[in-house]
Amino acid sequence: MKVETYKIKGWKEKETGVLISENDNWILVNHIPVDYVIDGFKLYRKKFIKKRINGESEKKIERVLNLKNKNIPALKGFEFNNVLETLKWSEKKYGLFEFQDKGETELFYGKINRTENDILIIDMIKSNGKIEENYDFEFSIKKIRSITFETDYFESIRLLMNDEIKNYLQQKN
Numbered sequence: 001m002k003v004e005t006y007k008i009k010g011w012k013e014k015e016t017g018v019l020i021s022e023n024d025n026w027i028l029v030n031h032i033p034v035d036y037v038i039d040g041f042k043l044y045r046k047k048f049i050k051k052r053i054n055g056e057s058e059k060k061i062e063r064v065l066n067l068k069n070k071n072i073p074a075l076k077g078f079e080f081n082n083v084l085e086t087l088k089w090s091e092k093k094y095g096l097f098e099f100q101d102k103g104e105t106e107l108f109y110g111k112i113n114r115t116e117n118d119i120l121i122i123d124m125i126k127s128n129g130k131i132e133e134n135y136d137f138e139f140s141i142k143k144i145r146s147i148t149f150e151t152d153y154f155e156s157i158r159l160l161m162n163d164e165i166k167n168y169l170q171q172k173n
Contacts, residue, residue: 003058007051011104023080036064040151041075048145083141098148129160
């Protein structure tokens with residue numbers, strides 16, 4: 001088990017995770033949002049990583065996770081791909097996707113509405129699970145720095161969205 005901390009270009013806070021795998025463009029980790037808590041999976045685009053750290057703090061986290069006999073969960077059915085194909089994979093598997101771009105404090109949940117060249121337009125999924133179709137904010141695919149799956153918050157938004165869809169369909173019938 002190897003824990004690494006990442007300094008992401010344009011973000012103040014560092015990100016930490018248990019390294020699962022990587023390719024030329026991406027690093028896949030089990031995300032560690034705080035202390036010794038593993039919460040879902042996060043993909044980081046290597047071109048936005050300024051620094052990778054595996055120092056004393058990361059070694060301590062490794063030690064604690066080993067002492068807790070933490071099994072590192074696998075991300076089933078995942079294969080590295082480009083940003084758009086990864087978002088499509090997430091939407092197909094979970095019904096939605098989550099990503100972050102240059103703003104580290106904003107998480108975007110959605111479904112693909114359309115793409116135009118390097119621009120992604122999404123149907124935004126709000127924190128209450130409601131889908132805002134034709135959100136029409138244009139995201140630059142080139143600026144997406146991370147994509148997240150299966151965190152507690154991701155699963156909560158997914159459940160809320162599915163419940164909203166179910167309620168809408170019941171009211172329609």
